[in-house]
Amino acid sequence: MQELSSLISTEDLYLFNTGQLFRAYRTFGAHAMEYQNQQGVRFVVWAPHAREVAVVGDFNSWTDDVAKLKLERFGTTGVWCGFAPGLSEGAKYKFELLNEQGQRFLKTDPFSFQSELRPKTASIVTRLDQHNWKDQSWMDWKSQHPPYEQPMLVYEVHLGSWRIYGPEQYRTYAQLADELVDYVKEMGYTHIELMPITEHPLDQSWGYQVTGYYGATSRYGHPQGLKLLIDRCHQEGIGVLLDWVPGHFCKDDHGLRLFDGTPLYEDSDSRRAEKPLWGTLTFDFAKPEVQSFLLSSALFWLDVYHIDGLRVDAVASMIDLHFDKPQSMKTYNRYGGTEHIEALNFLRKLNETVFQYYPFTLMMAEDSSSYPAVTQPTYLGGLGFNYKWNMGWMNDMLRYMEIDPSERSSHHSLITFSLLYAFSENYILPLSHDEVVHGKRSLLHKMPGSYEEKFANLRLFYAYWMTHPGKKLLFMGGEFGQFDEWKDFTELDWSVLQYPMHSNMQRYVKDLNHVYLRNEVLWSQDHVHQGFEWIDVNNAEQCILSFQRTGKQLDSTLVTVCNFSRNTHPIYRIGVPIDGTYRLLMNSDDAQYGGSGIHFVSEVQADSIPIHGKSFSIEVPVPALSVQLWKKE
Template sequence: MSDAPADPLDTAILAALLQGRHGDPFALLGPRQENHGEGTRTRIRACLPGAAHAWVECGGTRMAMTKLGRNDVFSLLLPTAVDAAWRTSQLPGARRYDLTVAWSDGSQQRGPDPYAFATLLGDMDLHLFGEGRHFELAQALGAQAMSVDGVPGVRFAVWAPNASAVAVLGDFNGWHAARHPMRLRHGAGVWELFVPGAWGARPGCRYKFAVRDVYGELLPDKADPLARMTEMPPATASVITRPGETAPPFAWHDAAWMQRRAAQDPHAEPLLIYEVHAGAWQRAADGGTLSWDALGDRLIPYLQDLGFTHLELLPITEHPFGGSWGYQPLSLFAPSARFGPPQAFARFVDRCHAANLGVILDWVPAHFPTDPHGLARFDGTALYEHADPREGLHQDWNTLIYNLGRNEVRGFLLASALHWLEHFHIDGLRVDAVASMLYRDYSRAPNAWIPNRHGGRENLEAIDFLRTLNTEVQARCPGAMTIAEESTAWPGVTAPTDSGGLGFTFKWNMGWMHDTLRYMAHDPVHRTWHHHNMTFGLVYAWSEAFVLPLSHDEVVHGKGSLLGKMPGDTWQRFANLRAYLAFMWAHPGKKLLFMGGELAQEREWNHDTALDWQLLDMPAHAGVQSLVRDLNRLYAQLPALHRLDAVQEGFRWVVGDDSHNSVLAFLRLAAANEAPVLAISNLTPVPRPGYRVGVPQAGPWQERLNTDAACYGGSNLGNQGGAQAVAQPSHGWPASLTLTLPPLATLILTPA
């Protein structure tokens, strides 16, 4: 073959290939047609940094490739006879050839040439992606283990429309960008490449993308935005998973749960949420983080025993900085490697469902961190974020804001939300920082924001995104919930989208939380002047479908623990906390308690250590845990406490104006054939015997719960299990009860 024409590739192009700067590798590598005097001939080129020798194996013939000078680019012009036979053969696979490479370290590899494969992503995939409506994006972009033309391997695809060149690099190519430069699909801005498994690309391998900006400058290596698995932080590479998302494909056992969920109205069902930071609930014996399997062994039976209906996890989407608690995520499709592989997370969710426990995830579409391996200036431009810091920078958190006016970014976030709901069977998403999304001037100085196209402060693109999110979740994921952390009075957060609302299932009632905790922090002698803090929530209680949250945000950053907020001596602090919890459980709205609240944790929460489980050896702390257990069971047993949470017909004041005595009493109601519930709180340390309250009916009433009971650590003052209502009108009701109100306590009664 010494008489074969020389390879026409010039020095500048060779240099661009070897430096990873060439943006069109398929124009140079793989099989190329050249015109020669005797006709068209096929030339095969391969860029193989670190190779000593290379051969083409075609049709049973092995042919040595020529190294182009001192460069690691190899070339072969197929002999005329071999070329003709190869191009005209109709046998399956006959048009394929293999490369055999002898590496300089003495090893050899043989496999199909990645540059002999045609384009891979279909036009419909690219069209839907461009429209922002490819909701199965995790099966299109990223790293997909698959077979192409019978060849097993991995298809890589990444969106970087303004890059001049992109390559995939990883364990399978020595992290050398020149080994696997990618092909640009013009119009969509997506770069793709299929790497056969024979070259080492297979599940378990780490990888990143080498991206050069429009000027050819190399950016920091980028993790895959669509990665479904990552390596353990602080390392930042993405990891190839097996087909089926949950590596390997997961066999679910929760069909009955999913069917039952789809048939239920969450507004009418008990919803008792236990909020958990997975890394700091408990720790392993060596002080390390528990795996999903270990959490399943410990956390699930614990929540079953306490009677919670749902577990809410602080964000588990992969995040580089553990101190963000997950609220600064960069891999919105990957469960954090801190707790095990994706399959282990799926197994955990499946076990929760088997225990009749729903799983809610905190999900963060409001912002992302600026880490160089992440989404920030991904292709050298503000691709995922806004370019102008008045739109694109969260000053409070020094994070970047997604550009929701860009179709591809909207679609990326929508696909992430649906990925967790559909592929991991998650039962709900609590959407973080919704208020920061809705307002363009959120936490900004007057001159530090850009009005919308109408001159207003509303973020029209975010509003449209949230409505689309909730519409798609309702259509595709029957029974799944979306819960908004929205801290303002934005109207219609939980109203249907077709009536102008945002379409969330529930909204966190942040105002109720702040008002009532502020009241409870006052010494009881001063509470008479702050009575409105406990009653104001009932003015707007039915404007939205609310969750009452005692969340992680209230027990960090110097705010102390729930117990730490309570005034008085030790006995009074515990009594205050017990009375407050029972008031909350009886109040309209679903319930959320952050881990440790049920232990009456003394210290402020620390994400680096486990909860103080040793406190349960002390009767006062164990009493609070017992109270939470009994409140949960009572709440689930009595329809009046949960059935009509979001409508005014489920609530009636009995005593709302007794600020002098700091007494509150109200009725919870359900259907006509379901028992009403009377809740009455005395929020002073003064016992109040002979306190008359109106009720709907005469006859015996049973004291179902008394937070002053000795079993909870109280003084055991009460009504000896019940009282007789007489036909004496009071407070606008035809009958009344005369009760002994224990100090700093809440009573819950029902007709016997």
């Protein structure tokens, strides 16, 4: 014990065992260091029910009983520790554990910073302190500009299919630091959201079934390349968000499942542990050591990789004990309810911990439930996130847009209902990968009508989405109207850009993005009702909606006019809140975007003719399946 105390801190182990070691990755795992005047690697692992723990690897032929490094148990902490002199960065290793039944098995390091490229599974000793960051200006700017009053246009990306050379021939992180960042900046996005890049064994899981909560996947190169990618984003003023999956983990033998021969990271009650829909296991959120493991993982990506925010996956599945459970697997909390109390407490602790160290981080809940106060502070009884995905808006709008325009008048509430709750949480309006896979069809393909009408509907949808309160997220490929749904095994259908309608769509989305960025009325008051007002919400018969967005200055107004029908109105009068000149910012029916090209004047003067409860009004043409944005000069 005396010798071990000089290798690891007893205070760290106490904090780990009590769920308070928030940077456990500095203690656990494999760390190159000097010990007793020798260079080598320190190994630390939590395995309280193991009888023996050793380190095997390419340095001792994996199975050589004489040469393998046997670890020592640190008292009653359940932690094992040892030092391998002469070992250095790049060594491949696993933990060999002997369970109570006398069985030996190999496990990868839960705290591994890098792993072999699948299908191999060994952990790799890796240093992560060698990148010279050049993003201090971004960090300073971020600390002075809270996200609520800033534009947020997120481009969701799967690195294995954005652009590739061929099957399993991926762009590296370093290559994407040029190609992807240049594209995102040109298109006007403010953030990139990376679908999970934590290490995972199966490509088709898209990273949502994790084995390495501290390891950047080797599919795209060395972890240093990921730092280069993120650093370049920050230098270009682009934030980076990471899909993070604390709700469940995969069952692969080399991973966390039955880590020391017993349910260690997962709940010991199989009814709570199993997620039958996904074939995965739920973390035991009540266990202090599991809390230390997960909280440290969250801070790790912020500390080491300068990630700007975490999109916490599948929150609804975490907080509901009955989520996707057959009757035989249903359990109840101590009050007889179905809320997963330990998971709810973990999420509150997660957000409190992250904001304690990084107050300006984006913590976003991907939550399809109706659980209240997700984005309220924990001291007010909320879960403490600062954003929630608005799944209700997304489902209603996609359902509405799939309806043929001739039948939309009887479904008008689908596009208006969201404003009844739009300010109850801080929302992101997501058009994510989940909506364009598994036979759901691409966004363009969902649209009804002829070839031209499909594009017109999508342009209409995008402009309504852009002017609706809430931050925005679009999955890659949506910006140029990919016709096929997303295929994770090949790259996006970039070839369709040779066709005018697709290239016009890309130009339209780019211009729409930049209109959004330049006009603070579209984002400075996203979360308060003062930033939005209906002008005409009741014209279901003609399927026409009009509303205004208002900025922090009272005379800062933008009027949106949406026509969801096939009928064109050469003259249409709309109430406006202020007298003066209104300038056309955007017309989705413009010929340059593939529209009909109906002539529009660039500006109109308000008349003193009351309508729609307003003292003034303007007359404008309203083409079929179109949106116009008019800004008060």
